[in-house]
Amino acid sequence: PIQEAKYIWRNGEMIPWAEATTHVMTHGLHYGTSVFEGMRAYNTKHKGVCVFRNREHIERLFFSASVYRIDLSKYSVEEIMQVCKDVVAKNDLESAYIRPVAFLGYGEMGPAAFDAPTDFAIAAFPWGAYLGEEGLKNGIDVAFSSWRRNAPGTTPAGVKAGGNYLSSRLVSQEAKLSGFAEGLGLAHDGTVSEGAGENIFIVMNGKIYTPTAASSILAGITRDTVITLAKKAGYEVVEQSIPREMLYAADEVFLTGTAAEITPVRSIDRLPVGKGNRPATSQIQDMFFGIFSGETEDEWGWLDPVA
Ligand code: PMP
Numbered sequence: 562p563i564q565e566a567k568y569i570w571r572n573g574e575m576i577p578w579a580e581a582t583t584h585v586m587t588h589g590l591h592y593g594t595s596v597f598e599g600m601r602a603y604n605t606k607h608k609g610v611c612v613f614r615n616r617e618h619i620e621r622l623f624f625s626a627s628v629y630r631i632d633l634s635k636y637s638v639e640e641i642m643q644v645c646k647d648v649v650a651k652n653d654l655e656s657a658y659i660r661p662v663a664f665l666g667y668g669e670m671g672p673a674a675f676d677a678p679t680d681f682a683i684a685a686f687p688w689g690a691y692l693g694e695e696g697l698k699n700g701i702d703v704a705f706s707s708w709r710r711n712a713p714g715t716t717p718a719g720v721k722a723g724g725n726y727l728s729s730r731l732v733s734q735e736a737k738l739s740g741f742a743e744g745l746g747l748a749h750d751g752t753v754s755e756g757a758g759e760n761i762f763i764v765m766n767g768k769i770y771t772p773t774a775a776s777s778i779l780a781g782i783t784r785d786t787v788i789t790l791a792k793k794a795g796y797e798v799v800e801q802s803i804p805r806e807m808l809y810a811a812d813e814v815f816l817t818g819t820a821a822e823i824t825p826v827r828s829i830d831r832l833p834v835g836k837g838n839r840p841a842t843s844q845i846q847d848m849f850f851g852i853f854s855g856e857t858e859d860e861w862g863w864l865d866p867v868a
Contacts, residue, residue, distance in 0.1 A: 563686060566652040570644050570683040575651055581682055588677040589664030593724025596625035597662040599819045600645065602685070602867060604655040607855035611864040612649065612659065613819075615642045617782045622661055625720045631663050632679050641683075646867045648685045658688035658820065664723070691758075691820035692742055697846075700827030700839070701742035703756070703816075705805065706732040710777040712749030718777040725779075733757035743816065745829070748776040753803040759816035759824070760784040763808060764841040769798045776802055783817040789861065790848045796841070811835060815842045823849050 569581040589595040598618045605611050619641045626633045633641075641661065649657050666680030690697050708731045711718050716725060728746070736744030736757075745761065748754040753772050755761055760781040763770040769791050772778055788798050808814055812835040814826040823846045825839050851857030852864065 564688070566654065566657075566684065566686045568648065568651050570648050572681055575647075578684075581684070583680065584667040586670070587664065587667050587680070588669065588674055589666070589680075589723060591670070592665075592672050593722065593727070594629055594631065594672075594677075595662055595664035595723035596622060596629065596631055596721060597660060597723065598622045598721065600659040600661075601819055602649045602654065602657045602659060603853040603864075605853045605855065605864060608864050608866050610649060610655055610867040611853075612642075612645055612867065613852075613865075614782050614786070614863050615645055615865040617785070618819075619645070619661070621721060621782070622663065625722055626663050628717065628720045629722060630675075631665060633663060633681070635679075636681070642865065644683050645685075646865065648683050649867050652685055654685055654687065656687065657685040659683065659685045662723075688820065690822065690824075691818070692816070692824045696742060696824050697822065700825035700834070701816075702740075702828045702831075703743045703745055703826050704736050704739060704741045704830050706735045706744040706746055706757075708732050708735065708746065710746040710748055710754040713775065713777065718754075718779055719774055721779055729757040743821075746777075747805065748772075750776075750802075751805070752776045753805055753808060754778055756816050756818070756821070759818035759821045761808075761826075762787060762815050762817060763803065763811040764813035764815075765807070765811050767796070767841075769796045769841065770803060770807070771798070771800055772803050773800045781818055783819055783822070786849065786863070787817050787823065787845055790845055790857075791841075794844060794848065808834075813839045813842045815839075815845075822846075 568575045600618045661683045663681040665677040669677040732744040746754045755778045
């Protein structure tokens with residue numbers, strides 16, 4: 562169950578968690594017309610509680626809203642960044658998962674509904690390692706789902722909208738019901754796409770590979786973080802379309818996401834990954850978590866202090 566916090570921001574006000582309810586005729590509930598973000602606040606050693614890559618997440622939220630014409634023109638990116646920090650502070654959270662969600666609310670039915678009002682909420686609550694502390698250390702077992710990810714020209718994978726997570730649910734539940742920690746999806750053309758809620762990376766012969774946007778991925782902010790850190794560590798990072806068997810030939814595989822952070826994969830479809838040692842994954846994990854301990858200098862301005 563969700564670990565409740567005290568307050569949620571709703572359309573401009575802080576209200577008690579239990580009062581943040583909505584009507585059953587809400588447009589987003591029927592048609593998937595919601596856009597959202599998943600962000601984390603970390604209790605850093607050197608800068609106190611900070612939201613990680615606040616701006617990039619909120620810019621992506623505004624982009625997602627624009628594609629489905631969910632009107633956020635009442636708000637600026639800067640205001641909403643500040644609200645995310647306020648919600649963490651108001652709830653006295655030291656580390657948190659932050660969930661902004663904007664959806665078409667109550668007032669008009671029908672998919673096109675031009676006049677359905679925007680309903681906008683931002684919650685923050687404690688959420689530990691999504692694929693488990695154990696998984697972060699020792700790696701997880703994953704498998705490809707029989708379900709393909711949404712094809713280009715259908716609902717766009719590069720937009721973080723509620724409706725897309727029907728695909729994620731099918732992929733993730735199928736894998737979990739078969740005893741795997743997470744499911745992977747192939748793109749419409751059979752190339753590797755991503756995990757149900759994570760991007761995927763491969764380390765092979767000292768180079769790092771990850772699928773391109775053409776393979777129906779959400780271009781993750783953690784993905785961008787990893788590409789930046791890996792390049793800084795001297796790796797060549799190649800974005801290309803990836804055939805499934807390349808995963809079986811890889812030396813290392815890992816998943817990235819705000820919730821999943823950087824989680825190593827130890828087997829795919831019951832085939833063990835590489836030789837079981839993970840020097841590159843460990844190095845990038847250390848650089849990533851070093852941002853929060855202060856050991857990695859935040860030369861990009863990714864930490865946004867709450868106080
Ligand atoms: N792909 C999907 C489908 C996701 O839901 C997520 C999580 N937001 C990601 C990738 C990773 O994105 P990010 O690193 O921005 O959290």
